[in-house]
Amino acid sequence: MEKIEREQLKEKLRVSLKSNLGNVTATCKEVGIGRKTFYRLLEEDEEWRKEVEEIREEGKQTMDDFTEGKLFELIREGNVATIIFYLKTRHPEYKPKMIAEIEGKLKVEKGLTEEDKQLLAEAIKYATGTITNKDTSKPELQEGISQK
Numbered sequence: 043m044e045k046i047e048r049e050q051l052k053e054k055l056r057v058s059l060k061s062n063l064g065n066v067t068a069t070c071k072e073v074g075i076g077r078k079t080f081y082r083l084l085e086e087d088e089e090w091r092k093e094v095e096e097i098r099e100e101g102k103q104t105m106d107d108f109t110e111g112k113l114f115e116l117i118r119e120g121n122v123a124t125i126i127f128y129l130k131t132r133h134p135e136y137k138p139k140m141i142a143e144i145e146g147k148l149k150v151e152k153g154l155t156e157e158d159k160q161l162l163a164e165a166i167k168y169a170t171g172t173i174t175n176k177d178t179s180k181p182e183l184q185e186g187i188s189q190k
Contacts, residue, residue, distance in 0.1 A: 051075070052083065052090060059094065064101025 054073050062068040070077050084091040116124035129136035139151075154162065 048083075055080065055083075056093070056097065059097045060101070062101070063105050064098030066098075 055069060058069040058072045062072065066077060066080060070080050084094060113124060113128065117128060130138060
């Protein structure tokens with residue numbers, strides 16, 4: 043592709059990308075090129091890549107503002123599902139909490155690592171009497187069992 047053709051293509055892409063709020067698929071379809079061609083152009087020209095990133099970021103901000111505006115419109119109209127969504131995603135007191143019941147309630151505020159899960163499983167076996175200090179592979183549990 044000649045330099046003039048390439049620059050004309052980039053200008054078409056620039057205009058389309060702005061009007062499509064940074065959506066690459068819609069832009070490529072409108073301009074009549076494949077996504078691979080679009081991304082190849084980005085790889086070949088660092089300055090163009092930076093310009094495209096800026097256009098896409100502006101598009102994202104515009105869409106975020108638009109979407110948030112619609113969200114607030116629905117809240118003002120009293121849309122219960124929207125109000126619940128807003129509270130669950132923005133208000134700490136309404137965020138879903140994970141609660142497990144083991145002779146009472148245990149609140150889990152963060153995900154467990156695999157090691158935490160194994161340790162918890164062994165602790166439950168110990169608590170229910172299905173494990174002895176000889177059975178556990180965890181030294182910290184053996185110490186806890188020995189102290190009992």
